[in-house]
Amino acid sequence: MEAECANFEITRMARILKVSRSxxxxxxxxxxxxxxxPCPMRRKDLDDKIIKLHRDSDGTYGEPRITRxxxxxxxxxxxxxxxxxxxxxxxxGISPRSFKVVTTVCDHEASFPPDPEKRSDGRxxxxxxxxxxxxxxxxxxxxxxxxxxxxxxxxxxxCGQFGLVRSMGRTGSCYDxxxxxxxxxxxxxxxxxxxxxxxxxxxxxxxxxxxxxxNYKRRCSKIGNISPMKFELELKQQTKAA
Numbered sequence: 001m002e003a004e005c006a007n008f009e010i011t012r013m014a015r016i017l018k019v020s021r022s023x024x025x026x027x028x029x030x031x032x033x034x035x036x037x038p039c040p041m042r043r044k045d046l047d048d049k050i051i052k053l054h055r056d057s058d059g060t061y062g063e064p065r066i067t068r069x070x071x072x073x074x075x076x077x078x079x080x081x082x083x084x085x086x087x088x089x090x091x092x093g094i095s096p097r098s099f100k101v102v103t104t105v106c107d108h109e110a111s112f113p114p115d116p117e118k119r120s121d122g123r124x125x126x127x128x129x130x131x132x133x134x135x136x137x138x139x140x141x142x143x144x145x146x147x148x149x150x151x152x153x154x155x156x157x158x159c160g161q162f163g164l165v166r167s168m169g170r171t172g173s174c175y176d177x178x179x180x181x182x183x184x185x186x187x188x189x190x191x192x193x194x195x196x197x198x199x200x201x202x203x204x205x206x207x208x209x210x211x212x213x214x215n216y217k218r219r220c221s222k223i224g225n226i227s228p229m230k231f232e233l234e235l236k237q238q239t240k241a242a
Contacts, residue, residue: 002028046077047085054091057218060190062086062093065219094190183214 001013001024014021053069054061061069063083070077086092159166191210197203219225226234 043085046075046081047089049073049075050082050085051089051091054086054093057093058191059091059194060094061219062095064221065093065225068219068225094194187214 001010001017001019004013010021010024014024049070050066053066057065063079063086066086067077067079067082070082156166158164187207187210191206195206197206215227216229217227220228220231223231
């Protein structure tokens, strides 16, 4: 309408476009003004805060975690408003791919080792390396490859030759290194796949940084969108109070 106002009447264009003349004139006044009105000013301030929080999270936070950060900074805003603002700004959080059930056809004649670490009881193993020792004072070869390969005769004979004790959890057990697998999946999607590393030393340093950030700062949705360390401290305080 602004571009064609010299050729057509404002009343006619407003009727054809189904807009009000008063709305057009108010827009014209606002567009020429150098000072933002209160509503656009609040929106710009919110956008700036969202961009900063998103950048501080290394681009991983979505609207739920950013909304929680804003609430802790005494900014009262809804999750939908944050989502609309992020969509307008063209930013988004990192979402790991959804879990897909994958079935494995096992060889029923294969040699299945026991589970000396009692993973089926829900207790996470303390050692995850061939160089460490379990309660039997023997090296443990944890399952790090597919069960169909881990139960093969070649692996069985090799472990017997070198005196290794095989350890394998029950198929489909939800306690089979669940916490450790969840952490490495999050690390892979939020950090590893998005960065490049020049050498092993840099990779080790970045893994250490991410681990500390995960424990002390990153919000975890499973524990109420707070950091694991904060969750532990609150749990200890509740235990002492009880």
